[in-house]
Amino acid sequence: MSKKRYSLLALVLVIAVLLAACAPATPAAAPTAAPTQAPAGPSGDLEIFSWWTAGGEAQGLEAMLKVFQAQYPNVNVINATVAGGAGVNARAVLATRMQGGKPPGAFQVHAGHELIDTYAVSGQMEPITFLYEEEGWLDLYPQDLIKILSYNGEIWSVPVNIHRANVMWYNKAVFADNNLQPPKTMDEFFTVAEKLKAAGIIPLALGESWTEVHLFETVLLGTLGPDKYIGLWAGTTDWKSAEVTKALENYDRMLNYVNEDFAALSWDQATQLVIDGTAAMNVMGDWAEGYFKSKGWTPGVEFGWAPSPGSAGAFDALSDSFGLPKNAPNRDAVLAWLKICGSQAGQDAFNPIKGSIPARTDGDRSLYDVYLQSAMDDFASNKIVPSLYHGAAAAPSWLQAITEAVGLFIANRDVAVFQEALVAACATAGVCK
């Protein structure tokens, strides 16, 4: 450094020191002008527990986490996932943790029986009606949804989405190459399936145990129609009836058209068979839409959709939600997360990727693709029925009994024994006489 530049620097430093010494001391808590930054908000770790690990669902969660982190940058999110579609593994891990007094901050739980019977009735959650009041949500959610989130006059979780369970996805090229139209009825399904089989294509992709129950509920719906399907869970449709026998026969017949290795495949591996063109169709909830898109497929271009056979006009619905466990670690951060889950910004970031529609009624339709817009329309106009496998229709113990009955049926294919087991399961659930 030259001598001249050195003395200039020294002069600047001296002036700076003098100015600092002359400046009046600012009181520590001086009122500040209008804040230019958001208040610090909650900090520390926040564990968010879910089973969203597959293509589409994992990215959907990430998108919502981004919205959260932008608003609450001081919270360190621990994205805790337990793989296994429909929560087959996560739900067991969660139940053990809750019973052992080690709840995560927030956890994914299906609206309806899964939430209420498992966690609300047993006193493991804090009610969050106050949050609905504070955030003005009471008028922003469908009243029927609020009803199944409620127990004892309180609301117990925040729904992030609505999924549709009764969708049949199909590979458009396979259908076009074989000159086929997507089947609308059970009979059309069997005709199309026969042609595909003859062409050496697996008609229907299927996966592990829970996906078999998922298919089963859509066959009950497609055979009985929505009112009688609802009656199954309310004790007004007779499980011994000839119509139920017909549904079980349809299910039995359908199983003749699935991939042999179904028991070994996860839901996304089964969906992948449709992408590969090895299989033509898949009956799966619309998280499969998220999966297709995560693999670069575009709705209406490579894949098409239709209500599962026989179920047009009915929307087999379920909803993912998050609640506030009692003694949740970092309660403030959990509440902040719940606010994002219930916000328009959070839901509109999550759902277009997840393959679901917003639970709020004011989602921005323009952000949703052609399939999701059609799901919004159907949700508004169809008869809504509760999903069995995804926590809405029946108590968890009843679902467990049906899952076991389906498992046995897949092994022995005896319709009469299957029906007896279903009749007994309804009686044990205390719903049928």
Ligand code: GAL
């Ligand atoms: C459902 C859940 C969906 C999706 C799917 C596959 O039970 O509601 O959000 O995650 O399982 O994992």
